[in-house]
Amino acid sequence: MIVEEAIVGRRTVRGFLPDPVPEDLVRRLLEIASRAPSGSNIQPWRVAVVTGEALRALSADLLAEHDREADPRPDYDYYPARWRSPYLDRRRECGWGLYSTVGVARGDRAAAHRQRARNHTFYGAPVAVFVSIDRDMGRGSLLDAGMFVQNLLIAARAHGLESCPQVAVVSYPDVVRRRLAIPETEMLVCGVGLGRIDPDEPANTLRTSRVPVETFATFHR
Numbered sequence: 136m137i138v139e140e141a142i143v144g145r146r147t148v149r150g151f152l153p154d155p156v157p158e159d160l161v162r163r164l165l166e167i168a169s170r171a172p173s174g175s176n177i178q179p180w181r182v183a184v185v186t187g188e189a190l191r192a193l194s195a196d197l198l199a200e201h202d203r204e205a206d207p208r209p210d211y212d213y214y215p216a217r218w219r220s221p222y223l224d225r226r227r228e229c230g231w232g233l234y235s236t237v238g239v240a241r242g243d244r245a246a247a248h249r250q251r252a253r254n255h256t257f258y259g260a261p262v263a264v265f266v267s268i269d270r271d272m273g274r275g276s277l278l279d280a281g282m283f284v285q286n287l288l289i290a291a292r293a294h295g296l297e298s299c300p301q302v303a304v305v306s307y308p309d310v311v312r313r314r315l316a317i318p319e320t321e322m323l324v325c326g327v328g329l330g331r332i333d334p335d336e337p338a339n340t341l342r343t344s345r346v347p348v349e350t351f352a353t354f355h356r
């Protein structure tokens with residue numbers, strides 16, 4: 136697969152087939168992802184791969200938190216404290232776009248809650264990857280971790296796998312830390328679901344837009 140097609144054709148998948156992914160392949164994908172650049176080559180990413188019974192147990196714990204509507208306690212602010220235009224508009228477009236594919240009507244809080252709950256089972260993905268960094272690192276390490284994650288998403292495609300990067304699954308980091316023996320000294324950055332796409336999942340018909348280059352770039356000649 137050429138690089139451009141691998142990048143442009145990637146999309147977030149929210150419905151996976153249960154077919155297992157061989158551990159050797161996951162290992163290979165992590166090896167490829169670790170070719171990501173990082174400042175001074177410090178390679179700050181740390182990864183926990185979760186499958187099988189361990190994934191079922193973790194999902195059950197996360198779902199329990201979600202269902203009792205526990206307050207999210209993420210290790211860092213992924214989103215702004217106060218939403219404003221144009222980000223709020225884009226966020227709404229994304230959310231409503233997703234809900235319309237799966238038939239969640241505006242204002243139907245129960246249905247929205249059920250759809251969000253699907254995050255915690257990784258939308259059925261057979262492999263969940265958690266990415267963390269040591270808390271005492273600089274903010275730049277988040278950038279390095281992001282490059283690692285993007286490499287992972289793209290590398291997966293070359294092997295017939297799709298992905299779902301997820302911040303929802305680090306809403307209750309203590310639950311993840313406890314199940315995966317991740318020390319308090321690490322902060323959870325995000326999760327990634329990996330697997331084969333379920334072609335019959337309505338959520339997978341979603342195609343997100345991008346603003347034109349002129350909107351975010353300036354050229355100085």
Ligand SMILES: Cc1cc2nc3c(=O)[nH]c(=O)nc-3n(C[C@H](O)[C@H](O)[C@H](O)COP(=O)(O)O)c2cc1C
Binds near residue numbers: 299
């Ligand atoms: C770090 C990160 C966290 C995300 N968290 C979630 C999530 O928790 N749940 C979800 O369904 N999608 C999540 N997404 C997917 C975004 O909604 C998606 O990337 C965006 O709408 C653009 O769509 P595309 O990936 O299909 O191009 C996340 C994406 C990123 C990069």
